[in-house]
Amino acid sequence: MLALPLIAHGADAPAPQGSIHDGPYVFLNKQEQGFAYWICHSALKLTAINHAQLVRPTDCGSLPEPKLYQGAANVAADTFTKVSKIVALSDVHGQFDVMISLLKAHHIIDDQHHWSFGDGHMVINGDMFDRGHQVNEVLWFLYRLEKEAQAAGGRLHLLMGNHEQMVLRGDLRYVNERYQVSAQLLQRRYDALYHHETEIGQWLRSKHTLVKINNLLFMHAGISPEWLTRKLTISQANQLFRDHVDATKTELKQDDLLNFLFFANGPTWYRGYFKDALTEEQVDDILRYFKVEHLVVGHTSQEQVLGLYHNKIIAIDSSIKKGKTGELLLIDNHKLKRGLFNGEQIAL
Template structure:
């Protein structure tokens, strides 16, 4: 059931649920002016014009949605002004074949400027930050949330690209990582301190800013956790042998993730299958490929199970896009979260290529 926002009647107590990795005093938070948004929620009166909420130098302002366009208040910084996508909650297929070109990257963690520079330099987007990859498929293997200071900008940018890619005959695959899952179940240890302001002014805990009543939350809850494109499986962490033992399919796992994404950790832990999927050796947390002594024969069984040649993962940070086990595993977490640079993986014409931050390309 969808929830509705009634501002400012929500209990301020919700804000106390916001936990962050590094604590700061309220005075230091108030001293730094925050500009943030937009935030858009379902409303009790569905016939009334939709209202978008903005944080403008620590003040909560609102504007009415003009058709499908969100327009920020005057003098409110360079915030996203997105066009809403009526099909944002559409669930796409989980398997694709005969795709001519693919780009993959991971673990942006709110580093919006780094993301834009990398995609522009590699001609995935144009100078105006619009989709320029034609009928290609772009895979973001999770972890847009947490750590960085421009998470909301990243989310609205990806929301825009999702629509533009479809219109161009391409596709954006936005896969759920462990940090998306953490935020949605209220584990807020890694949220950047600047988001305290939005949570306080909107009288919602941070996770509720992206719950099932929000535009971004509904969009995210329609996304997969794993996708297969051509001869490659994409996901956040990795596939362990336990997946095969449980005889899981991509379709069944993706459905289970969507149905249970809002459950608490104790609730998930009570169910053996959900405990596997959301934690430990599950696809959003597994790091086995990177550990000394990993048995490559297990990897070969996994590749055979999915009938793929490659598994592309994020989650485990590297200095660059890295191929392991003769490129059977390709790691695309290139430490974008550090806020300095990053790389992406390009797959075209049976060629694997590292796309560097400066625009250069090097064979993997």
């Protein structure tokens, strides 16, 4: 029988009521390396990791059984050209089933949830965390799919949104109650389940906040005119986000540049396109700065994928977070299409 490593953080807590399954949680500190934690029927269980493969305990639902891989936390390029097909969606917020149904309907994945988009690129415009009850399932699915996409000649770009940033710095206002159970049983704060000494935590900290593909720039919320006055490049901003993602709100607010990047006018929070705050000329200035023709954003909820400013701004937060339906953006040979929940495609 496996000896349970001592948990170094948090105070003792009684076992919560109810029955949930959750996990796996893989910690990389010396004491716990080589083990995976699971929550099965609201009880903490432990399994050994054999040859990087995670195998869930019996009678523990259908939790992910990922294979860990070296290089998962390598920093990828943030600019790509000559990509023939792209799919993008945003603000999944733990709604794993809706996301899977949508990706299957458009043949991005097959019936076994494996990559079937060939050399295409898939972009997740942030906000996997909070609200919904299957955040961990979403994260481990994308962890696996990223490797499958690259093996097929494609790419999966997972961008950081404001809710990723909030959780990693300990702002837990929107965490689903399911994860309160997990945190209690693991005797850690919820954000510590994704700190830099966890497999998923390291993987997340390697991700970009902005990525440029062909003539499109993707980010969670948007680019404000203030960006142009600061003359930042995409790569400079991505590095600043990675370097400071664990900083406290107070620390970020004390630095002028970080205060801009991480809050209201930065690319994970800005909502100006939806408030008539910009003229089309200002939008054109932003596009010229980045040498693109479209900005693709999430963050501000719509009922469908929506083109603004003559499709120069494409809003892809289609309210997946409600757990009922959603849409995605498809780009094939520069043609923009809404991908509906039933698999239908409509020109944008």
